Amino acid sequence: MSDNVSRRSFIGGAASLGISAIAASHASSAHAMSKSPGEDSCATEKCFMDQYYDGILEITRGIRDTQIGNISAAMEKAYELQRNGGSISSQVTYGHYSMFAGSPDRPGQPGVLPQSGVNPTKEEFDAMGKGDFLFTNRIDTGAIEARKRGTYVVGITNNYNKFYKTPPNGLSPNKMKISTEETSDLVIDSQVPWDNGLVYSPAIPSFKLCPSSGITQFLVYWACTASLANLIGTKGRGSSTEPAEKYLDMAYDRFQMIGTDRAKIDIVAEKWADRVLEDKARLLVHGHRQDVEIYGPTATGNMFVNDACICSSSTMIAEPYELKANELRPSDIVLIGAFTSDNRNEIEAARNARKAGAYTAAFCPFSTDGDASGDRLYKEVDDAFNSYSDESAGVIGVDGFDEKVSPLSGLTGNLIHWMLTAQWTDHMYRRGEMPYFWQGYHENGGQEYDNEVHPKFLKRGY
Numbered sequence: 001m002s003d004n005v006s007r008r009s010f011i012g013g014a015a016s017l018g019i020s021a022i023a024a025s026h027a028s029s030a031h032a033m034s035k036s037p038g039e040d041s042c043a044t045e046k047c048f049m050d051q052y053y054d055g056i057l058e059i060t061r062g063i064r065d066t067q068i069g070n071i072s073a074a075m076e077k078a079y080e081l082q083r084n085g086g087s088i089s090s091q092v093t094y095g096h097y098s099m100f101a102g103s104p105d106r107p108g109q110p111g112v113l114p115q116s117g118v119n120p121t122k123e124e125f126d127a128m129g130k131g132d133f134l135f136t137n138r139i140d141t142g143a144i145e146a147r148k149r150g151t152y153v154v155g156i157t158n159n160y161n162k163f164y165k166t167p168p169n170g171l172s173p174n175k176m177k178i179s180t181e182e183t184s185d186l187v188i189d190s191q192v193p194w195d196n197g198l199v200y201s202p203a204i205p206s207f208k209l210c211p212s213s214g215i216t217q218f219l220v221y222w223a224c225t226a227s228l229a230n231l232i233g234t235k236g237r238g239s240s241t242e243p244a245e246k247y248l249d250m251a252y253d254r255f256q257m258i259g260t261d262r263a264k265i266d267i268v269a270e271k272w273a274d275r276v277l278e279d280k281a282r283l284l285v286h287g288h289r290q291d292v293e294i295y296g297p298t299a300t301g302n303m304f305v306n307d308a309c310i311c312s313s314s315t316m317i318a319e320p321y322e323l324k325a326n327e328l329r330p331s332d333i334v335l336i337g338a339f340t341s342d343n344r345n346e347i348e349a350a351r352n353a354r355k356a357g358a359y360t361a362a363f364c365p366f367s368t369d370g371d372a373s374g375d376r377l378y379k380e381v382d383d384a385f386n387s388y389s390d391e392s393a394g395v396i397g398v399d400g401f402d403e404k405v406s407p408l409s410g411l412t413g414n415l416i417h418w419m420l421t422a423q424w425t426d427h428m429y430r431r432g433e434m435p436y437f438w439q440g441y442h443e444n445g446g447q448e449y450d451n452e453v454h455p456k457f458l459k460r461g462y
Helices: 019-032 048-066 068-083 122-126 141-148 213-233 242-259 262-279 303-308 344-355 409-430 446-460
Strands: 088-091 133-136 152-156 186-188 197-199 209-211 283-286 318-320 333-337 359-364 383-386
Touching: 048 068, 048 197, 048 209, 048 213, 048 242, 048 262, 048 409, 068 088, 068 133, 068 152, 068 186, 068 213, 068 242, 122 141, 133 141, 141 152, 152 213, 197 409, 209 409, 213 242, 213 409, 242 409, 262 333, 262 359, 262 383, 262 409, 283 303, 283 344, 303 333, 303 409, 333 344, 333 409, 344 359, 359 409
Parallel strands: 088 133, 133 152, 152 186, 283 318, 283 333, 333 359, 359 383
Antiparallel strands: 197 209
16 A cells, blocks of 8 residues: 555644554554464454354344334335435445445346435535435435425434444544434434444454445345335335345345355465465455446445445555556455456456466355356456355346346455455454554544554555
């Protein structure tokens, strides 16, 4: 990572008093609490991978058990307003994964909840008025004004904004002024923790590691998409609950399938730790560019890459492969995330990395609708993880739509990604070499922490 690459407007120099001491104590804690290399962490205590996996299962169950009524009510309202001539807008774009996960080129995206760009424009808000519907995980002045004009606003709880779980002074002062509940007519609780991460490490006690926001937001978004599409396709006669329930049930089942591969994830994560410590490996993350507005210096336009690089609760070591593709080293780790099985760009990236002698890994579907013939990404890498979502589009069939809606491959892929990252971190921690992570700038003290710690990362490399 170069000094000038930062979507956070990274500022060097002095930080607030006490951060240096905290960072130093983090490092010493990691050494003091480490275990012997090779020790089976998951056998001795709840390892980081299991913390993340169990947390996602709990979130998925929580949405399914407590939020179906709100999902149903929200989509019935959206359908009613649209039927009466109102417009539907969707701005589920807060969070680094969320920015790109609902892109219009996504197979299984029917566009019934049409996503805005990364930053909704004043013109978009000005066009909203009485009888319109806004679905959002943001808090924007424009949305507040549109609601005053009569736009019906459904908010999704998001860790980047204040909501009922946020403790006093948990976020930066400008984020504590108004809540999702205060700016919405109806709130869907995504079950996201206020501080985003699902992994606790004694080495970094001040915040949680490995973000959950992408999965939480899009479990809700795709469940709502399935519900609204069914209402539209059946002209209001179909169920608003059954498609959402089915989507969340399928997500839970697929997540459990990924859980059966934890032994392999642990083996690969240990390989990563070996390479980082022995060869000073870089971790380069790739996925093909989606049809989205590009955001930030990573400039890759891919949901997985954007979630991995310079994101709150993410590891500092991850960099976009695209920025290093012409200077690969044999010591590099190249991780390719895919929501389809045979994207030409991703296959070529894998071949290029292997030609350079780099170690390659991927998470992806292993086939398309059961067909694994020909070139497939999983055949091109050293280690691959099946995301168990090989559908060519979505997973929910609805009347009036040519293809199934609401895909799962983005969510299952993201789960694998963060389980891998969590377990790599676990192996590093137990060797007394805890990696550095980003704390969110939106969190109280996050900017000061990052400004203090990032130079230490640049010096050490992980």
